[in-house]
Amino acid sequence: MKTFALAALCAAAIALPAAAQTAGTTFVQAGRVLVDPASGKVETQKTLVIQGGKVVRVADGYVSEPGGKVVDLKDRFVLPGLIDSHVHITGQQNPNSRLEEVTQSGAEQAMVGARYARKTLMAGFTTVADLGGDNEAVFALRKATALGDVPGPRIVAAGSAISIHGGHGDVNGYREDVMHVLRPESVCSGAADCSRAVREQVWKGADVIKITATGGVLSNTAAGLGQQFSDEELKAIVDSAHRMGRRVTAHAHGGDGITSFLKAGGDSIEHGTWLDAEGIALLKKNGGYLVPTLMAGDFVVGIAKGPNNFFTPAQTAKALQAGPMMLDMTRRAHQAGVKIAFGTDTGVSAHGDNAGEFALLLKAGMTSLETIQAATVNAADHLQLGQVAGRLTPGYSADLIAVDGDPTKDATILTKVGFVMKDGVVYKAE
Incomplete structure (x- = not known):
């Protein structure tokens, strides 16, 4: 029957x-x-x-x-659909950002991220790479958007960034006992410990490894914007990630950190503010991508110079130092033939405004078609989605x-x- x-x-x-x-x-x-x-x-x-x-x-x-x-x-x-290779989908810079860091749970951040994911999708961005956020929040949001439970882009997620103790990806500027509670396990010191941090991020679900190779603008510490990891640590991070099938992208402003990371075999550079001739040559030799994030530079300068500056003194000083350099850096990289993938660092600027990056890339000398290629086929290749999207x-x-x-x-x-x-x-x- x-x-x-x-x-x-x-x-x-x-x-x-x-x-x-x-x-x-x-x-x-x-x-x-x-x-x-x-x-x-x-x-x-x-x-x-x-x-x-x-x-x-x-x-x-x-x-x-x-x-x-x-x-x-x-x-x-x-x-x-457009691809943004650098976002922070579970938060957005505002006068209460430092308070939110110590009051929002991972679950709350995921809910906030759901709102920003929808804004991002409605702006035409169907794929993003989230490069640094609470593991629990961003990995849950990645799954929810993939299942269609939450309207949002396809998410390639790094989770917590690999950072040195006291560095850009660590917690800075709070009471010591608070910082100990908030410090992510991806913070490390020494080659062996940094290998451990990479392996744990892969174990927790990272699609890509993001590291803070240099200091950063929005960390509340006057530690500069130069190299932070040792060369041995960089080599350990890259080798550990590659052995586990993950690419490594580096938040990097200072030229020393850019060069050392690329010499260690790193795959791509985020920001690249003081990218010099040696860094350009290494990117071209390695076939690596530059993700300029010009909106981030433009945004932090606007806040730092504005009447309602909510940055701390350390953040303000670094914003005024780095922001004005990024447009010319992108122009030089483009003229030299460096591969460029579209990325905004949105979450610094407002979610949903991602396409504002196009005007800045045009100012840096790219043609309209080249900017579209950066936000489609280039970004897809950069994120290893070359057979899926773009x-x-x-x-x-x-x-x-x-x-x-x-x-x-x-x-x-x-x-x-x-x-x-x-x-x-x-x-x-x-």
């Missing part, structure tokens, strides 16, 4: 009319579309055929089938956005995204 029932069901499925067989198919009819940003070719009157959250076909003309869902974007410009060719995730105008001529148009689809699901349709 069971065999007969199963056979009958199979026969019924085979006999289903075409309308039922295409019920799970979406046809996105695009007036103009940048299917593969690497090519730079803008195509017209195309239909993206989507099944199971992926692009399965790019058809000429405007096609559809009975029973399928049609998304009419004939008057829009369609391109892959393109709209068959087999790739159906992550796409639509805007008015032509962003390959003026990338600032991307601050006004009117349509967002992630994994074949429409989240925004103005």
Whole structure:
């Protein structure tokens, strides 16, 4: 009886009319579309055929089938969903940031992150890399967005950053007993201890290892912006991560820290404020990416110089030192042929404003198409998602956005995204 029932069901499925067989198919009819940003070719009157959250076909003309869902974007410009390679999704700088650090639980941070994840997705960013946050909060949010329980981008998560004791990724500026409670286990001293910290982060769920190779602007300590790890520690971190299948990206401002990290085999540089000729040569030799985060530099200078400066004296001094350097650094790196991936350090600036980075990259001498490539194919390659995101060719995730105008001529148009689809699901349709 069971065999007969199963056979009958199979026969019924085979006999289903075409309308039922295409019920799970979406046809996105695009007036103009940048299917593969690497090519730079803008195509017209195309239909993206989507099944199971992926692009399965790019058809000429405007096609559809009975029973399928049609998304009419004939008057829009369609391109892959944007990728931000550097965010902090579970928080945002504000006058109460230091208080929040000691009052918010990991669960509360995850809830805050859910709100910011939605803002990020609505802004057209369908993938982000979260580079430094509470392990429990960001890993839970990563899972929730992947399952679709929380509307948000695909999240590549580092969790807690690897830092030296007293360094940029440690807790600074509170009472000693408070700092001991808040200090993450990813803080380390000595090569062996730093290997331990890397292994524990991988064990806890890190997709990528993020380290603070130099001092940083927003740590409340007057410890400068130069190299903080020893060369031996850097080598131990990189080797340990690579042996466990993880890439290593470094928060790095000072040229000494940049060079030492890259000589140790590090994979990519975040910020890169004092990137010099040697650092540029090493990045090119290693095939590494620079993630300039120009919005972060612009934001901290604005706060430090503004009438409502909420930074501490140590933060203010470093903001005024580093912020003005970042635009020219990016210009020099781009002229030298360094690979650039789009990243903003959002969480320093406001979530949802990520696309403001495009205008700054244009000021640094990149073309509009180059900035789009940085936020799609380059960022996907950098995050090891080169077969998943960044393109709209068959087999790739159906992550796409639509805007008015032509962003390959003026990338600032991307601050006004009117349509967002992630994994074949429409989240925004103005």
